[in-house]
Amino acid sequence: MASGGEHHEEEEEYYGDAATIGALRPLYAGYAWADVASLGPESSGHAVRVRGAAQEVRAVGRRVAFLVLRQGGATVQCVVAGGGAGGDGGMARFAAGLSRESVVDVAGAVSLPREPVRGTTQQLVEIKVEKLHCVSRAVPALPIGVDDAARSEEDVARAKAAGEQVVHVGQDKRLDYRVIDLRTAANQAIFRIQCEVENVFRQVLLSEGFVGIHTPKLIGGSSEGGAAVFKLDYNGQPACLAQSPQLHKQMAVCGGFGRVFEVGPVFRAEDSNTHRHLCEFVGLDVEMALRDHYTEVCDVVDKLFVAMFDHLNDKCAKELEAIQRQYPFEPLKYLRTTLRMDYDEGIRMLQEAGVHVDPMGDLNTEAEKKLGDLVRDRYGTEFYMLCRYPSAVRPFYTMPCPEDPRYSCSFDVFVRGEEIISGAQRVHVPELLAAQAAARGIDVATIATYLDAFRYGAPPHGGFGVGLERVVMLFCGLGNIRKTSLFPRDPRRLAP
Amino acid sequence: MASGGEHHEEEEEYYGDAATIGALRPLYAGYAWADVASLGPESSGHAVRVRGAAQEVRAVGRRVAFLVLRQGGATVQCVVAGGGAGGDGGMARFAAGLSRESVVDVAGAVSLPREPVRGTTQQLVEIKVEKLHCVSRAVPALPIGVDDAARSEEDVARAKAAGEQVVHVGQDKRLDYRVIDLRTAANQAIFRIQCEVENVFRQVLLSEGFVGIHTPKLIGGSSEGGAAVFKLDYNGQPACLAQSPQLHKQMAVCGGFGRVFEVGPVFRAEDSNTHRHLCEFVGLDVEMALRDHYTEVCDVVDKLFVAMFDHLNDKCAKELEAIQRQYPFEPLKYLRTTLRMDYDEGIRMLQEAGVHVDPMGDLNTEAEKKLGDLVRDRYGTEFYMLCRYPSAVRPFYTMPCPEDPRYSCSFDVFVRGEEIISGAQRVHVPELLAAQAAARGIDVATIATYLDAFRYGAPPHGGFGVGLERVVMLFCGLGNIRKTSLFPRDPRRLAP
Numbered sequence: 001m002a003s004g005g006e007h008h009e010e011e012e013e014y015y016g017d018a019a020t021i022g023a024l025r026p027l028y029a030g031y032a033w034a035d036v037a038s039l040g041p042e043s044s045g046h047a048v049r050v051r052g053a054a055q056e057v058r059a060v061g062r063r064v065a066f067l068v069l070r071q072g073g074a075t076v077q078c079v080v081a082g083g084g085a086g087g088d089g090g091m092a093r094f095a096a097g098l099s100r101e102s103v104v105d106v107a108g109a110v111s112l113p114r115e116p117v118r119g120t121t122q123q124l125v126e127i128k129v130e131k132l133h134c135v136s137r138a139v140p141a142l143p144i145g146v147d148d149a150a151r152s153e154e155d156v157a158r159a160k161a162a163g164e165q166v167v168h169v170g171q172d173k174r175l176d177y178r179v180i181d182l183r184t185a186a187n188q189a190i191f192r193i194q195c196e197v198e199n200v201f202r203q204v205l206l207s208e209g210f211v212g213i214h215t216p217k218l219i220g221g222s223s224e225g226g227a228a229v230f231k232l233d234y235n236g237q238p239a240c241l242a243q244s245p246q247l248h249k250q251m252a253v254c255g256g257f258g259r260v261f262e263v264g265p266v267f268r269a270e271d272s273n274t275h276r277h278l279c280e281f282v283g284l285d286v287e288m289a290l291r292d293h294y295t296e297v298c299d300v301v302d303k304l305f306v307a308m309f310d311h312l313n314d315k316c317a318k319e320l321e322a323i324q325r326q327y328p329f330e331p332l333k334y335l336r337t338t339l340r341m342d343y344d345e346g347i348r349m350l351q352e353a354g355v356h357v358d359p360m361g362d363l364n365t366e367a368e369k370k371l372g373d374l375v376r377d378r379y380g381t382e383f384y385m386l387c388r389y390p391s392a393v394r395p396f397y398t399m400p401c402p403e404d405p406r407y408s409c410s411f412d413v414f415v416r417g418e419e420i421i422s423g424a425q426r427v428h429v430p431e432l433l434a435a436q437a438a439a440r441g442i443d444v445a446t447i448a449t450y451l452d453a454f455r456y457g458a459p460p461h462g463g464f465g466v467g468l469e470r471v472v473m474l475f476c477g478l479g480n481i482r483k484t485s486l487f488p489r490d491p492r493r494l495a496p
Numbered sequence: 497m498a499s500g501g502e503h504h505e506e507e508e509e510y511y512g513d514a515a516t517i518g519a520l521r522p523l524y525a526g527y528a529w530a531d532v533a534s535l536g537p538e539s540s541g542h543a544v545r546v547r548g549a550a551q552e553v554r555a556v557g558r559r560v561a562f563l564v565l566r567q568g569g570a571t572v573q574c575v576v577a578g579g580g581a582g583g584d585g586g587m588a589r590f591a592a593g594l595s596r597e598s599v600v601d602v603a604g605a606v607s608l609p610r611e612p613v614r615g616t617t618q619q620l621v622e623i624k625v626e627k628l629h630c631v632s633r634a635v636p637a638l639p640i641g642v643d644d645a646a647r648s649e650e651d652v653a654r655a656k657a658a659g660e661q662v663v664h665v666g667q668d669k670r671l672d673y674r675v676i677d678l679r680t681a682a683n684q685a686i687f688r689i690q691c692e693v694e695n696v697f698r699q700v701l702l703s704e705g706f707v708g709i710h711t712p713k714l715i716g717g718s719s720e721g722g723a724a725v726f727k728l729d730y731n732g733q734p735a736c737l738a739q740s741p742q743l744h745k746q747m748a749v750c751g752g753f754g755r756v757f758e759v760g761p762v763f764r765a766e767d768s769n770t771h772r773h774l775c776e777f778v779g780l781d782v783e784m785a786l787r788d789h790y791t792e793v794c795d796v797v798d799k800l801f802v803a804m805f806d807h808l809n810d811k812c813a814k815e816l817e818a819i820q821r822q823y824p825f826e827p828l829k830y831l832r833t834t835l836r837m838d839y840d841e842g843i844r845m846l847q848e849a850g851v852h853v854d855p856m857g858d859l860n861t862e863a864e865k866k867l868g869d870l871v872r873d874r875y876g877t878e879f880y881m882l883c884r885y886p887s888a889v890r891p892f893y894t895m896p897c898p899e900d901p902r903y904s905c906s907f908d909v910f911v912r913g914e915e916i917i918s919g920a921q922r923v924h925v926p927e928l929l930a931a932q933a934a935a936r937g938i939d940v941a942t943i944a945t946y947l948d949a950f951r952y953g954a955p956p957h958g959g960f961g962v963g964l965e966r967v968v969m970l971f972c973g974l975g976n977i978r979k980t981s982l983f984p985r986d987p988r989r990l991a992p
Contacts, residue, residue, distance in 0.1 A: 020898040021956045025788045033787060051787070053752070053953050072752055101953035136924055138953035180952050182751030191753065195708040202698070212691040214778045214964070216983045217713070217761050218726075220990040230714075232728040232737075234775075235767065235987050241728075241737075248983055251992065255678030256549070256568055257687065264760065265713050271731065279730075282710045291529060291547070292521045402516040428632055449992055456676050457549050457597035457634035460517045468710070487712045487744055491731050494716040496747065496945055 015091040015132040024105055024133055031107040031131075037074035039125050043110040050076070050127065051105050051135065053183065055146060056119075059096035063089035067098070067129070068120055069106060070146075073188035073322055076122040077113070078106050080129045091132055101138035101146065101180070107131040121185075143177045144169050150184040152326045171482065178487060178496055186326035189319035190484055194472045196316055198263055200308040201284050208300065210259040210286070215248030217241055217265060228270040241267035244465060246397075249287040250426060251453050253461045259288040263468070271491045275480045276418065278469065280489040286423075287463030294399065294409035294425035295340075297462045298385055301413060301421060302338040305383065309334055312475065320476070329477030332382055332415065339375070339384040343407070346386050349374050360406070362393040365418075372417025387411040396436045397450075399425035399462070409462065415474035423464025430454045511587040514629045520601055524627060527603040533570035535621050539606040546572070546623065547601045547631065549679065551642060552615075555592035559585035563594070563625070564616055565602060566642075569684035569818055572618040573609070574602050576625045587628055597634035597642065597676070603627040617681075639673045640665050646680040648822045667978060674983060674992055682822035685815035686980055690968050692812055694759055696804040697780050704796065706755040706782070711744030713737055713761060724766040737763035740961060742893075745783040746922060747949050749957045755784040759964070767987045771976045772914065774965065776985040782919075783959030790895065790905035790921035791836075793958045794881055797909060797917060798834040801879065805830055808971060816972070825973030828878055828911065835871065835880040839903070842882050845870050856902070858889040861914075868913025883907040892932045893946075895921035895958070905958065911970040919960025926950045 018024050031049035039048070055075060056068035067078040080095040098104065108130040116123040148167040159166040174181040181187060202212065218234060219242050229240040242248075245262050252260045266283035290296050309332060312320065323329070347359045350371055357367055376382050391400050391408040399409040410424035427433045430451045434444050444451070472484040482488040487496060514520050527545035535544070551571060552564035563574040576591040594600065604626040612619040644663040655662040670677040677683060698708065714730060715738050725736040738744075741758050748756045762779035786792050805828060808816065819825070843855045846867055853863055872878050887896050887904040895905040906920035923929040926947045930940050940947070968980040978984040983992060 021786060021788055022898055051785075051955065070752075072754055099953075103953045103955050135956060136950075136954045139951045142952055177952075179747045179751045179949050182748070182753070188752055191709065192707055194710075198708055199698075199702065202695075206695065211688055212694060213687065213982055214690075214761070216776055216985050218763070218776050218985050218990060230728050230730070232726050234726070234990050235765070237990055239990055251675045252678070252982065255675050256566075256684055257678070258568060265710070267714070269731070280712055280714050289547075290517060292517055402518055453675050453992075454632075455635045456638055456673075457595075457599045458632045459547065459599050460631060486709055486748065489712050489714050494714060494730050494733055494735055496949075 014130070015094045016134070017137070018105065018133045018135050021135065024135075027133075028105065028107050028131060034110075035074070036069060036071040036076045036122065039076060039110060039122055041112060041124050043125060044112050046110045047107070047130075048110055048127065049105060049107045050078075051103065052076075054098045054100055054102045054104050054138075057096060057098050057100060059092065063092050065092040065095035067095055067104070067106070067132075069104070069127075070183070073185045073318075074122065075120040077117045077120050077126040078108070078129050079126055080132060091129070095129075095132055098134060099138045099140045099142075101142060101183075102134050103136040103138075105131070105133045105135055142180060144173060144180050146180060146183045149174050149181050150186065150326060152328070154328070171480070175482065175488065175493065176496070182486070184326065185322040189316075189322035190472060190476070190478075191486060193312060193316055193319050193323075193476070194468060194484060196312060197308060197468060197471050197475075198282075198284070200311045201263070201304065202261070204304045204307050205259075205261045205286065205300075208259070208303070210261045210288070211257050213249070213252050213257065213260045213262050214264060215242070215245040215252070215262060217267070228268050230267050230269045243268055244283065245285050246465075247450055247453065249285055249463065250461065253287050253289055253463075254428075254453055254456070254458045258459075259286075261286045266465075266467070273491055276470065276473070278467075278481055278485055278488055278490055281470075281481075281485065282468035283465055284468055284471070285463065285465045287461060289459040289461045290425060294411075294462050295387070297423050297425070297464055298338075298340060298387065298411055301385065301423065301464060305413075306334065306336065306338065308471075309383070309475065323476050323478075327476070327478055327483075332475055332477075333376065333380060334383040335379070335381045339379050339381050340387055340411075341375070341384060342388045343386055343390065344388070346371050349378075360390045360392060362390075368414065368419060369417040372414055375414075376417075382416045383414070385411050385413050394424060396440045396442060397426050397433060399427050400436075411464075413464075413466075415471075416477065418470075418474055420470050420474055421464050421466040423462065425460065425462035428454050428458040428460050510626070511590045511628045512630070513633070514601070514631050517631060520629055520631075523629075524601065524603050527627075530606075531570070532565060532567040532572045532618065535572060535606060535618055537608060537620050539621060540608050542606045543603070543626075544606055544623065545601060545603045546574075547599065548572075550594045550596055550598045550600050550634075553592060553594050553596060555588065559588050561588040561591035563591055563600070563602070563628075565600070565623075566679070569681045569814075570618065571616040573613045573616050573622040574604070574625050575622055576628060587625070591625075591628055594630060595634045595636045595638075597638060597679075598630050599632040599634075601627070601629045601631055638676060640669060640676050642676060642679045645670050645677045646682065646822060648824070650824070667976070671978065671984065671989065672992070678982070680822065681818040685812075685818035686968060686972070686974075687982060689808060689812055689815050689819075689972070690964060690980060692808060693804060693964060693967050693971075694778075694780070696807045697759070697800065698757070700800045700803050701755075701757045701782065701796075704755070704799070706757045706784070707753050709745070709748050709753065709756045709758050710760060711738070711741040711748070711758060713763070724764050726763050726765045739764055740779065741781050742961075743946055743949065745781055745959065746957065749783050749785055749959075750924075750949055750952070750954045754955075755782075757782045762961075762963070769987055772966065772969070774963075774977055774981055774984055774986055777966075777977075777981065778964035779961055780964055780967070781959065781961045783957060785955040785957045786921060790907075790958045791883070793919050793921070793960060794834075794836060794883065794907055797881065797919065797960060801909075802830065802832065802834065804967075805879070805971065819972050819974075823972070823974055823979075828971055828973075829872065829876060830879040831875070831877045835875050835877050836883055836907075837871070837880060838884045839882055839886065840884070842867050845874075856886045856888060858886075864910065864915060865913040868910055871910075872913075878912045879910070881907050881909050890920060892936045892938060893922050893929060895923050896932075907960075909960075909962075911967075912973060914966075914970055916966050916970055917960050917962040919958065921956065921958035924950050924954040924956050 052069035413421035909917035
């Protein structure tokens, strides 16, 4: 009994299940907390403590086990051999019995393996485990495996061609178990890149004198659009979710803030099951007072996105590589000064290429794609602006060109042949706004609040909006917007 | 006819209504764009062009007019005397006819007035107007005046005592015409400060290894809480608006992101007409993996908020002064290292002061206020943390203290005696979570998704949430949260 008790205590000191994290503290006193990503050959000999997910567990005989520990996108091999607990192999057997994805604490010496480790991001160092405790047990049968979710289509095809059995996890199942799916190296990278896109967006705009604002998402009535809005009851009043911060960001400019931006959710109840539509996405919105011309908005877009693309290429090389490994893509081609073309010129290029397009109509997705190809081939860029759209294809609040009202002070921006940004000067003259609404058959009474915003002195202004998920999707050529939304919402998906 | 036409052209060149902003460009060719705020005695003699709102218009005889031009929170006096148009006083009469708040372009020489100008932020310089065009006419009878909205309660009281007639604009009316109300110096400052609070929040967390995320606001079912949620129909499925990003930020941590933050709207359908509740507010949320103890979350709060308060005091002195002028307040007292007290200790202080409180119950608003006074008097701080709350008064997902489960690994943070932050370690063990839910009478089936998130390996974690509007309100002692929301939403207000 006494010796059994001692044995148990010894086990607990070296390995076992942790009752609480606090309980482990005294046991790990001699080890310094370390991050997997920051280990390197210079750490050799250091006594470290690392907490991570047991991505892979492999027993070699009864006394040795290998454990691949993962933190974010970084992995390291941990060697469990003998160990402190009398060398009876108890710790190795404990390690071998860990279910994958369990969270474990490992303490030991960083050491240099004889040969580079394969299959981990840390190839030049490993950890010789002296203590090992499980902090959170994963269920033994995971609904999806992280390695299966991390497999590229190419790998799956190659394995199938070689007659190997590999599990291919479809996108829906991955999204059902997003909490596991997010652990793949590609997903870890995608959402770090998304965060950087937002950081650059904010930093560049702040340095240009913009103020960050938050406009309400709960809107009275049933919004301008009507059809594609989510409706709800607001303490007995009819309300809906904002389809864009359009009116309120304009009001902020008219309220004296001059230049504003917003990062916030945008809600669209459209029943569009496409690769590029979500029912909820993160809008990056800009609105600014203009001095002489709407192209001042284009100048901001230019500066902002060139800075963003540069930053991603310069500072996020590791993340881009991680995405590349699962989803290969060509780096985005863009110019130091963004190409601007008039809509007319785009129409001409398409017509010369034999594409039938209406010069005063809108471009369909196919024509946009084709124009993207033509522009890339002629100008060497996959990022460009198309300016001066026909007024007929833009919203009623778009300012017509003073020299020819059939055209408007508006632009779209394209990445890899897909529209990503829509921008324009807005009509700030209430009378013209009312006339343009009426000409479209909009009942002016329904937009009274909107009109009123411009009656108390309104600076000429314009702006643009872009979806955060689309920026990341198109920069990384990911092909489906669900890959760049943390917990996507589409017409069929409302969970998790 | 010919001379009349010439006269008309001359007028247009020097003053008049601008047809478009582009049309003004050639007329103002010799003048450099300038911002009101950046003018100074060193600008004297410069030929500048400024666009701003006509805050005040005053005619002196038929040939001279004074115009106070406002941009954001900055104002400058413009002197219209004679001018380019033959000196017949036409421009002065045009100026005198401008409605307040109209947006105008002014070109002229910066000059040094003989005496400092009173009532403008630029007191040492004025502009001798050479050209003047109106870009946007405000309606002549504004529903509220910017100067009336800018008046402090003290000024109103003083004027009334002196028997003067002054207009006092109530808060509801100000909010009804928010686009005008936002133009006051105090409001210009409040929302610039709000932007800085968010900037510091992001910068400090990014430097501490946090990743910014966006979680969905559309949630399946009708949420955990039940009562205070906004419900809606999502393509035929029942849905609601997120009352907090709690579950999803925890899932992001379990999904391998380790430390995450979010800035986004939070929706509460509560019918609370108080000075501190909104139906929609901006949540600043943090969730992080823990190493040894939940107080690691308190460490982040400490670092974050001391940095934030320092930043506001150091970098936003002008804005704080502008707020002070309309809403006087005492600067917030806070320590270099934030005071932490156990809940028990708080209870003891209240009991010693003769306040009757239940040691295992929650503090009501009054007791919190009283404790804030006691702490300020004893420790010289109006910003402190109260830790280790009784488990009974915290949500079911709060981790109990390992040494005494009657208490929990949780804390609240107070500013000027009002709760501003609520934080805790979360239960990451599904069995314990289910047991704690059941013990509160929660049907475990209704939280299945929540429980499942922790079955695939979950790092111990904790976090906190705080409302952006409350931070600004309490730092600036503003007394009503509607003052710090750009377009507030309360149980009665859904517009503009």
